[in-house]
Amino acid sequence: MLEVSSLKKVYRSGAREVEALRDLTFTVDSGELVCLVGPSGCGKTTLLRCIAGLLEPTGGQVRLDGREVSGPPPGLAMVFQEYGRSLFPWMSVRDNVELPLKQKKITRDRRKTLVEQALDAVGLAGTESAYPWQLSGGMQQRVAIARAVAYEPSTLLMDEPFAAVDAQTRADLEDLVRALWQRLEVTVLFITHDIDEAVYLGQRVVMLSSSPTVVQDEITVDLPSTRDQLHTRADPRFTELRTHVYEQIQAAKRGLQLGGAGASS
Amino acid sequence: MKRVAYVLGLPVVLFAAWYLLSAGSESFYAPPLSTILESFGKTWTLDRLGTDVVPSLLRLVAGYALAAVIGVAVGVTIGLNRRVRATVEPVLEFFRAIPPPVLVPVIMLFAGIGNGMKIIVIVFGCVWPVLLNTVEGVRAVDSVQIDTAKAYGISGPARLGRVILPAASPQIAAGLRQALSIAIILMVISEMFAASNGLGFTIVQFQRSFAIPEMWSGIILLGLLGFGLSLLFRLAEGRALRWYHGLRDAQRRS
Ligand SMILES: Nc1ncnc2c1ncn2[C@@H]1O[C@H](COP(=O)(O)OP(=O)(O)OP(=O)(O)O)[C@@H](O)[C@H]1O
Ligand SMILES: [Mg+2]
Numbered sequence: 001m002l003e004v005s006s007l008k009k010v011y012r013s014g015a016r017e018v019e020a021l022r023d024l025t026f027t028v029d030s031g032e033l034v035c036l037v038g039p040s041g042c043g044k045t046t047l048l049r050c051i052a053g054l055l056e057p058t059g060g061q062v063r064l065d066g067r068e069v070s071g072p073p074p075g076l077a078m079v080f081q082e083y084g085r086s087l088f089p090w091m092s093v094r095d096n097v098e099l100p101l102k103q104k105k106i107t108r109d110r111r112k113t114l115v116e117q118a119l120d121a122v123g124l125a126g127t128e129s130a131y132p133w134q135l136s137g138g139m140q141q142r143v144a145i146a147r148a149v150a151y152e153p154s155t156l157l158m159d160e161p162f163a164a165v166d167a168q169t170r171a172d173l174e175d176l177v178r179a180l181w182q183r184l185e186v187t188v189l190f191i192t193h194d195i196d197e198a199v200y201l202g203q204r205v206v207m208l209s210s211s212p213t214v215v216q217d218e219i220t221v222d223l224p225s226t227r228d229q230l231h232t233r234a235d236p237r238f239t240e241l242r243t244h245v246y247e248q249i250q251a252a253k254r255g256l257q258l259g260g261a262g263a264s265s
Numbered sequence: 266m267k268r269v270a271y272v273l274g275l276p277v278v279l280f281a282a283w284y285l286l287s288a289g290s291e292s293f294y295a296p297p298l299s300t301i302l303e304s305f306g307k308t309w310t311l312d313r314l315g316t317d318v319v320p321s322l323l324r325l326v327a328g329y330a331l332a333a334v335i336g337v338a339v340g341v342t343i344g345l346n347r348r349v350r351a352t353v354e355p356v357l358e359f360f361r362a363i364p365p366p367v368l369v370p371v372i373m374l375f376a377g378i379g380n381g382m383k384i385i386v387i388v389f390g391c392v393w394p395v396l397l398n399t400v401e402g403v404r405a406v407d408s409v410q411i412d413t414a415k416a417y418g419i420s421g422p423a424r425l426g427r428v429i430l431p432a433a434s435p436q437i438a439a440g441l442r443q444a445l446s447i448a449i450i451l452m453v454i455s456e457m458f459a460a461s462n463g464l465g466f467t468i469v470q471f472q473r474s475f476a477i478p479e480m481w482s483g484i485i486l487l488g489l490l491g492f493g494l495s496l497l498f499r500l501a502e503g504r505a506l507r508w509y510h511g512l513r514d515a516q517r518r519s
Contacts, residue, residue, distance in 0.1 A: 054412050071415075078416045085409035090431040090508045099427060100417035131508055133515045151417065 002028040002051065002155065002187060006060035009046050020046040022212035024060070033181050033188040035198035037245065038208030038216075039253050044191045045081055047208075048157050051189070052078050064155065077153035079161045081191075083144040087132040093119070094128040097147045104151070118150035119143075121176055123169070138165035145173065149180060155187045162197070171229050174201055178227065195249065199223075199242045200232060207245060209252045217248045296478050305482035313467075318486070321464040324380055325452045328387025332444060336392045337437060340399025341425070344433070350400065357397065365390035365447075366454050378459035386455040391444040398440025402433030435509045438502050445498055449491050464490075 007024040010017055020043040028034045038044050049055035051062050053072040062069040064076070077100075080086040087096050094115055101111045119125055122142040132140050141164045148156060158177075162170045178201060181188050192198050198205045202221050209216040221241055223232060232238055284298040309318075343350050343357075369386055376382040406429055414420075414428045430437075456465030464487060471480035503510070 049412070052412075052416050054415060072418065074418060076416065078413075080409055080413060082409045085407050086413040088410065088413075088428065088431070089512045090434070091427075099419060099423075103418050103420075103423060131511060133508075133512045147417075 001030050001063075001065060002189065003063040004047070004051065004060075005063070007047065007050060007057050007062065008059035009043065009050060009055065010058045011046075019212050021050075021057075023214050024208075026206050026215055026218065028187055028189055030065070030187055031185045032203055033178070033190065033201060034204045034206060035190045035192060035202035036206045036208065037192060037195060037198045037249060038213070039210045039249065040193070042208050042210050042252075043213045044208065045159055048078065048159050048189070048191060052076060052157055073155070075154040077148040077151045077156050079144050079148050079156075079158040081159040081163070083141045083161070083164070084132075084137065086144055087140060087147075089131060089133050092129050092131060093124070093135070093143050096132060096143060097150050100147065100151050114150040114152070115146075118146040121149060121180075122146045122173065138169060141165055142169075142173070152184065153186060156181075156189070158188070158190045160191055160193060163193070170197075175229070177201060182225075195242050195245045196233070199238060199245060200227060200229075205241075205245055207248045207252065216252050219244060294477055296481070301478045301481040301485070304478040305485065308479045308482050309486060317462050317467045318464055318490075320380075320462050321452055321456065322490075324383045324455075324463070325387065325448055328384040328452070329391055329444065329448045331384065332388045332391035332448070333395055333441060335388065336395025336440065336444070337399050337430075339392075340396045340437075341403055341429070341433075343396075344400040344403025345429070350404070354400075357393070357400075361393040361397065365451055369455060369458050373459060383452070383455040383460070383463075387448050387451045390447045390451045394443040394447065395437070395440040398436050398443075399433060402436030402440075403429060405436070406432040435506055438506060442495075442498060442502070445494060446491070449487075449494065453487065 004027070005025050007021055008019075009021040010019050024047065036044060036047070046055065050057050051064075051069065053062075053069045053076075056070075064073050067073070088099070091099065097115045097118060098111055101114060106114070115128075116125070119128065122145050124139060124142055124146060127135065127139070127143075132143060135143065141161060145158075145161055148158070162173055165173065174197060177188070177190070180186070190198075190201055192201075199221055204218060204220050206218050207216040208214070219241065223235060223237060223241075280298070287295060287297045288299070290297050343353055365386060368389060369382075372382055372385050372389070376385050410428060410432055414424045419428060452463075453465035453468070456463035457469050460466040464483065468480055468483035468487070471477075471483060
């Protein structure tokens with residue numbers, strides 16, 4: 001279980017202070033798939049870095065399976081928003097996906113299977129020996145996803161992982177994430193800009209306010225657990241839920257404008 | 266083929282110009298190139314190459330390799346540690362600013378005049394560009410790459426060997442390239458002070474005995490040597506950093 005309690009993060013560089021997160025509290029149960037939406041710049045990436053143990057919170061804490069996170073926890077995989085920079089350009093696609101597995105001391109044969117399966121799942125079979133910079137942005141993003149998938153994590157953090165792929169691939173990858181989540185029983189926290197995507201994927205959707213960031217709202221997505229692109233998206237309940245999320249996000253944005261005007265006067 | 270023509274074009278033109286301009290030269294100190302080339306064949310016999318060029322090259326290789334290893338090892342240590350860097354960097358800049366030839370007499374005092382002294386001189390001159398470039402390269406590794414390594418539990422030697430060093434390798438290579446030309450200069454200089462063999466020693470001997478064409482032939486050999494070594498370096502670098510050149514081309518195109 002992932003517990004985020006009263007999380008606060010203030011960036012300090014010299015005299016400048018940016019309050020990225022004010023006070024965040026929410027939980028993600030083991031094996032749950034939660035989507036996180038919020039306006040740009042509200043601190044979603046900051047939150048994910050705190051959860052991954054890459055950034056020290058200014059206040060509050062993150063607990064993963066009861067233990068406080070103070071460094072990168074084992075069994076956690078992350079798909080970075082800066083997918084291009086998170087792949088190692090001196091390694092082939094295969095080596096990029098395989099390197100974390102080597103660290104997990106997985107046998108050679110098993111590694112080979114995992115890498116092949118993961119690349120196959122994201123539709124990149126046949127690119128094993130290419131370098132990441134020889135691939136398109138969308139393909140690079142899928143390599144980053146394959147790396148996380150092959151790692152067989154118990155917690156998976158994804159930071160806008162489908163931003164660079166086309167609509168059709170995106171739909172396929174959404175279904176892939178749900179399939180993997182159901183198969184591996186992994187806890188997933190998924191950040192997206194796309195409200196439809198959040199409702200389609202998640203069991204719950206957590207909405208963040210604009211800066212100063214708190215949890216704006218939280219809804220449970222009570223759609224059937226087998227979802228498919230055609231029927232789920234046509235479901236009246238789906239439309240209701242996405243309207244709700246949309247309104248909350250709009251409210252959050254208005255909050256931003258009001259806050260901005262107040263700060264500048 | 267075209268590239269070879271580009272590489273060799275200018276040297277060939279320069280040599281031809283030298284040849285033509287010096288053809289009728291009466292000057293004792295600048296004899297015609299034809300005379301120099303004639304003495305080249307006579308001077309640099311296999312025997313001579315064995316007694317003078319090979320020892321020079323061995324010292325060069327030893328000094329260069331040692332400087333590379335020390336420079337990268339110390340550079341990584343400093344580059345990864347912010348506190349060490351803050352305290353050590355001014356001192357490094359100070360040592361780097363000392364022209365190594367000045368130190369030859371000093372090093373001679375405690376290292377004698379043997380091979381050890383010459384290798385130390387080469388190491389002392391070469392280590393700075395390698396070290397400072399390594400520090401810079403390690404410091405500038407993309408933070409997302411480091412975070413990725415951390416998040417996936419890539420730690421210790423694997424992080425160093427598979428992430429940090431490769432990421433810094435283009436900058437390290439730039440340092441190694443600078444160091445190579447310094448190494449050749451210092452190889453010669455260290456032999457000019459006190460030596461009983463070596464390329465630098467031989468050239469000085471020729472000069473002192475007024476064997477001017479022979480002296481010039483030695484200088485040409487030195488030039489060829491430098492050219493050959495830098496060619497070798499470029500080949501090795503092109504292979505090791507193939508990914509980097511490809512990446513840069515890809516970024517330039519987009
Ligand atoms: N390293 C940093 N130093 C200072 N300020 C930072 C740093 N990283 C982020 N910030 C600031 O913190 C705030 C939140 O940034 P963050 O990247 O977490 O937003 P985000 O929600 O992920 O945005 P987006 O949706 O555009 O990816 C922004 O105002 C940003 O300027
Ligand atoms: Mg972000």
